[in-house]
Amino acid sequence: xxxxxxxxxxxxxxxxxxxxxxxxxxxxxxxxxxxxxxxxxxxxxxxxxxxxxxxxxxxxxxxxxxxxxxxxxxxxxxxxxxxxxxxxxxxxxxxxxxxxxxxxxxxxxxxxxxxxxxxxxxxxxxxxxxxxxxxxxxxxxxxxxxxxxxxxxxxxxxxxxxxxxxxxxxxxxxxxxxxxxxxxxxxxxxxxxxxxxxxxxxxxxxxxxxxxxxxxxxxxxxxxxxxxxxxxxxxxxxxxxxxxxxxxxxxxxxxxxxxxxxxxxxxxxxxxxxxxxxxxxxxxxxxxxxxxxxxxxxxxxxxxxxxxxxxxxxxxxxxxxxxxxxxxxxxxxxx
Amino acid sequence: xxxxxxxxxxxxxxxxxxxxxxxxxxxxxxxxxxxxxxxxxxxxxxxxxxxxxxxxxxxxxxxxxxxxxxxxxxxxxxxxxxxxxxxxxxxxxxxxxxxxxxxxxxxxxxxxxxxxxxxxxxxxxxxxxxxxxxxxxxxxxxxxxxxxxxxxxxxxxxxxxxxxxxxxxxxxxxxxxxxxxxxxxxxxxxxxxxxxxxxxxxxxxxxxxxxxxxxxxxxxxxxxxxxxxxxxxxxxxxxxxxxxxxxxxxxxxxxxxxxxxxxxxxxxxxxxxxxxxxxxxxxxxxxxxxxxxxxxxxxxxxxxxxxxxxxxxxxxxxxxxxxxxxxxxxxxxxx
Numbered sequence: 001x002x003x004x005x006x007x008x009x010x011x012x013x014x015x016x017x018x019x020x021x022x023x024x025x026x027x028x029x030x031x032x033x034x035x036x037x038x039x040x041x042x043x044x045x046x047x048x049x050x051x052x053x054x055x056x057x058x059x060x061x062x063x064x065x066x067x068x069x070x071x072x073x074x075x076x077x078x079x080x081x082x083x084x085x086x087x088x089x090x091x092x093x094x095x096x097x098x099x100x101x102x103x104x105x106x107x108x109x110x111x112x113x114x115x116x117x118x119x120x121x122x123x124x125x126x127x128x129x130x131x132x133x134x135x136x137x138x139x140x141x142x143x144x145x146x147x148x149x150x151x152x153x154x155x156x157x158x159x160x161x162x163x164x165x166x167x168x169x170x171x172x173x174x175x176x177x178x179x180x181x182x183x184x185x186x187x188x189x190x191x192x193x194x195x196x197x198x199x200x201x202x203x204x205x206x207x208x209x210x211x212x213x214x215x216x217x218x219x220x221x222x223x224x225x226x227x228x229x230x231x232x233x234x235x236x237x238x239x240x241x242x243x244x245x246x247x248x249x250x251x252x253x254x255x256x257x258x259x260x261x262x263x264x265x266x267x268x269x270x271x272x273x274x275x276x277x278x279x280x281x282x283x284x285x286x287x288x289x290x291x292x293x294x295x296x297x298x299x300x301x302x303x304x305x306x307x308x309x310x311x312x313x314x315x316x317x318x319x320x321x322x323x324x325x326x327x328x329x330x331x332x333x334x335x
Numbered sequence: 336x337x338x339x340x341x342x343x344x345x346x347x348x349x350x351x352x353x354x355x356x357x358x359x360x361x362x363x364x365x366x367x368x369x370x371x372x373x374x375x376x377x378x379x380x381x382x383x384x385x386x387x388x389x390x391x392x393x394x395x396x397x398x399x400x401x402x403x404x405x406x407x408x409x410x411x412x413x414x415x416x417x418x419x420x421x422x423x424x425x426x427x428x429x430x431x432x433x434x435x436x437x438x439x440x441x442x443x444x445x446x447x448x449x450x451x452x453x454x455x456x457x458x459x460x461x462x463x464x465x466x467x468x469x470x471x472x473x474x475x476x477x478x479x480x481x482x483x484x485x486x487x488x489x490x491x492x493x494x495x496x497x498x499x500x501x502x503x504x505x506x507x508x509x510x511x512x513x514x515x516x517x518x519x520x521x522x523x524x525x526x527x528x529x530x531x532x533x534x535x536x537x538x539x540x541x542x543x544x545x546x547x548x549x550x551x552x553x554x555x556x557x558x559x560x561x562x563x564x565x566x567x568x569x570x571x572x573x574x575x576x577x578x579x580x581x582x583x584x585x586x587x588x589x590x591x592x593x594x595x596x597x598x599x600x601x602x603x604x605x606x607x608x609x610x611x612x613x614x615x616x617x618x619x620x621x622x623x624x625x626x627x628x629x630x631x632x633x634x635x636x637x638x639x640x641x642x643x644x645x646x647x648x649x650x651x652x653x654x655x656x657x658x659x660x661x662x663x664x665x666x667x668x669x670x
Contacts (some may be wrong), residue, residue, distance in 0.1 A: 132576045142514060145522035179477060179564040187480035187561040210569035214576035226522040229514040230562060231569060234545035238573040241467045241549035245608060246581075249601040256601045262594030266584035273580060 003310045004094035007036035008063045008081040009101025011297045017100065018044040020303025025054045027304065030311055033094055035060050035081040060084045066296070070104035074112055082106060086113040089289040096290035096310040098281065100298045106291070107143050107284060114289040117319070119326035122151045123286030124225065125293065126162050127232060128279040133216030137163050137172075141282055142229035152176065152193035152222055153200045157325050158285040159220035160202040165316035166283075166309070172219035175208035177227055182207070189224065197222070201325070243271065280309035283318070290319055338645045339429035342371035343398045343416040344436025346632045352435065353379040355638025360389045362639065365646055368429055370395050370416040395419045401631070405439035409447055417441060421448040424624040431625035431645040433616065435633045441626070442478050442619060449624040452654070454661035457486045458621030459560065460628065461497050462567065463614040468551030472498045472507075476617055477564035487511065487528035487557055488535045492660050493620040494555035495537040500651035501618075501644070507554035510543035512562055517542070524559065532557070536660070578606065615644035618653070625654055 007017045018041055021032050031054050034041055038059040045055065062080040064073045077083055082101050086109045088094040099106050107125070116123055125141035139159040144151060156174045163172035176194055178186040183194055185207060197204045208218045210231065223231065250260040260267070272278065280302070281294035290313045294306040313319075342352040353376055356367050366389050369376050373394040380390065397415040399408045412418055417436050421444045423429040434441050442460075451458055459475035474494040479486060491509045498507035511528055513521045518529055520542060532539045543553045545566065558566065585595040595602070607613065615637065616629035625648045629641040648654075 132579060145514065177565065179480065179561055179568075187559070190561070210565040210567075211572040211575075213569065214572040224522070226514055226525075227562070227565060230512065230545040230565060232545075233514075234548065234566060234569050235573050237546040237549040238570050239577060240546075242574060242577050244467060246605055249605045250598055252601060255597050259594040259597030259601075262590050263585055263598070266587060266591050266594075270577075270581055270584045 001311070001314055002031045002033060002094045003096045003098065003307055003314070004033040004035060004085045004088045005303070005307065006081045006085045006097065006099035006101055007034040007041055008060075009099040010294065010303075011100075012299070014040050014044050016298065016300050017303050019048070019300040020298070020307065021055060022048045022050045023300060023304040024307035025050045028308055028311060030054070030307060032056070032307070033058055033085075033088060035085040035088070037061075058084060058088070064102050064105045066102050068102060068105060070102065070108040071112070073102065073105045074109045082109060083113070086110070089291070090114055095314045096292065098292045098294055098303070098306045098310055100281070100294035100296055100303065103293060103296070106293055110284050110287040110289075110291045114287040114291065117286055117288050117323050117326060120154055120286040120322070122147065122154060123284055124155050124158065125228075125282045126159055126285050127282035128167070129213070129221060129232070129235070130273055130279065131214055131216030135167055135279070136213070136216060136219050136221050137167065138221040138223070138228055138231065139285065140223065140225040140228045141232055142225045143284065144225040146226070147189065147193075147224040149189070149192040149196040151224075153196050154286065154326075155222045156197055156200050156202045156204065156220065158322055159222060161318060161321045161325060162283065162285060163219045165318050165321060166312050167219075169219045171203050173205045174202045174220040174222060175205050175218035177210060177213070177221060177223035177231065178207035179209065180207065181209060278305065280305040283309075283313060285318070285322060288319070290314055336646065336649055337366045337368060337429045338431045338433065338642060338649070339368040339370060339420045339423045340638070340642065341416045341420045341432065341434035341436055342369040342376055343395070344434040345629065346435075347634070349375050349379050351633065351635050352638050354383070354635040355633070355642065356390060357383040357385045358635060358639040359642035360385045363643055363646060365389070365642060367391070367642070368393055368423060370420040370423070372396075393419060393423065399437050399440045401437050403437060403440060405437065405443040406447070408437065408440045409444045417444060418448070421445070424626070425449055430649045431627065433627045433629055433638070433641045433645055435616070435629035435631055435638065438628060438631070441628055445619050445622040445624075445626045449622040449626065452621055452623050452658050452661060455489055455621040455657070457482065457489060458619055459490050459493065460563075460617045461494055461620050462617035463502070464548070464556060464567070464570070465608055465614065466549055466551030470502055470614070471548070471551060471554050471556050472502065473556040473558070473563055473566065474620065475558065475560040475563045476567055477560045478619065479560040481561070482524065482528075482559040484524070484527040484531040486559075488531050489621065489661075490557045491532055491535050491537045491539065491555065493657055494557060496653060496656045496660060497618065497620060498554045500653050500656060501647050502554075504554045506538050508540045509537045509555040509557060510540050510553035512545060512548070512556060512558035512566065513542035514544065515542065516544060536663075613640060615641040618644075618648060620653070620657065623654070625649055
């Protein structure tokens with residue numbers, strides 16, 4: 001098994017990606033390829049101890065920046081760390097790719113270089129969503145702003161496979177994000193999506209209202225990419241604002257400060273539950289290869305966890321499982 | 336000025352609505368009409384002291400239940416507390432109506448009995464959204480799951496008037512909920528909505544990502560009713576889950592319990608910021624009359640605050656301001 005990491009991607013560059021890679025090698029014994037500027041990568045690598053045969057560098061002279069137009073960047077920057085990494089997976093020289101770089105470019109690269117799995121109309125981002133009860137998977141996290149009913153069926157299938165194989169949830173419960181519980185509620189697209197999901201080959205349990213998502217009401221949260229992106233970002237925003245207000249309230253006077261000190265470990269445990277760096281990145285499911293998008297602001301722990309996640313995705317044959325499930329489905333979901 | 340309260344509406348019935356009414360009369364000196372079962376209302380009323388000339392009862396023999404089909408209920412239950420209350424506003428005998436009853440029925444009743452303001456295609460719910468910086472108004476909170484571009488312009492106009500006249504925000508900043516900041520981001524409908532809003536007569540400041548809503552990035556949060564409902568309910572769900580986890584963490588051992596005790600007032604202040612009962616209800620803007628939907632689970636404080644809110648809506652001529660603004664706009668927004 002070999003995992004390729006776009007070592008130039010992300011807000012913090014090689015300093016963080018290389019450290020995450022070293023930690024993953026030491027902790028999980030994985031074999032890695034790093035794509036990027038060889039001199040820069042070696043400069044960071046030489047600071048650490050690790051089994052050197054486990055990290056290979058493939059030099060690339062170019063970088064896709066966050067400001068680059070996705071499709072144009074993939075087409076023109078052939079020697080970028082991201083495109084080279086994608087081609088390594090396409091050519092069978094690596095089993096999975098991780099990048100914390102330009103999201104749009106990575107998704108475009110997934111579609112253009114790896115291609116879609118036959119039978120999948122719309123690959124989708126499937127980040128883990130931390131809940132009160134544990135973790136759910138949300139799909140689509142933002143790859144497809146507008147969706148057709150059949151796309152929701154694909155999301156349900158892929159999300160179920162990911163929840164089962166990677167999160168270890170048996171017979172995961174799948175629900176459609178909607179503004180009411182009963183069938184017939186919602187906007188035009190969710191009404192159609194509900195009908196399509198009723199006959200789909202997964203454990204469909206109807207609608208979930210947004211209010212019940214954080215508690216862990218459903219294992220797989222299915223929605224279009226617009227709604228999914230709103231759900232992810234709003235959750236981040238609400239949690240961030242609550243932490244900010246909480247901190248202010250708890251430091252207003254000396255008694256409160258003392259109280260807060262006594263609660264330090266409790267508050268730390270509390271905050272950890274919402275820490276995205278614990279959960280790796282978001283797989284882009286439905287492309288013909290294992291592709292994980294790490295958060296742009298990933299630190300070394302997030303990179304390390306994304307590598308562990310890629311390892312689990314490979315070990316459990318997530319991509320092949322999706323291929324088989326979609327093949328078995330045959331013409332059923334083709335409109 | 337006279338405000339009519341559907342005293343049978345809401346999960347807790349007259350016990351709560353009547354107490355809220357009495358408190359509002361004593362605190363704000365308003366004149367109220369209560370619609371509902373006279374005997375039941377008097378039974379609660381007689382427990383309290385208040386200037387009796389300020390509360391009038393209009394007896395109704397029927398109630399619209401939460402399970403009733405909205406349009407059918409409005410058409411058939413002519414003697415229900417909700418329909419009678421709506422007719423009092425229509426006939427000029429009251430200046431505003433408040434109900435905590437069946438939301439769908441209340442919105443249908445608003446449209447069927449009060450009617451739309453000329454030039455408004457889609458009236459919308461406009462609840463207050465508590466933020467870090469203060470309060471924003473979200474429109475549409477769930478009345479219109481599918482929207483046309485012109486509806487977003489109407490929402491922006493009505494939301495701006497409400498933010499200015501009721502929340503006291505000068506030249507309120509209006510943003511469109513979207514999944515990216517730049518123009519051209521989003522799904523098909525938000526791309527069109529953005530174009531329509533650019534030329535609209537309010538302080539349009541582009542897109543807002545859901546992440547930035549809780550901090551108070553924008554005064555008026557414009558979106559379709561599906562997105563709005565997801566935003567409201569998810570905020571409630573995330574906050575609820577965080578409070579639950581926080582409570583667990585803070586009571587895990589005696590030291591933490593002691594620390595939590597020292598923080599009691601701080602935690603209370605913190606929770607109060609997210610307490611919907613502080614903010615009254617959601618006005619249904621765009622109908623030809625002042626209509627406020629109170630939360631189904633409103634307690635007496637929420638009812639009292641909804642009455643105060645109705646008073647401010649009337650005093651500041653919100654309905655007339657919308658009429659004038661839409662009239663001035665003329666043919667501009669008619670497709």
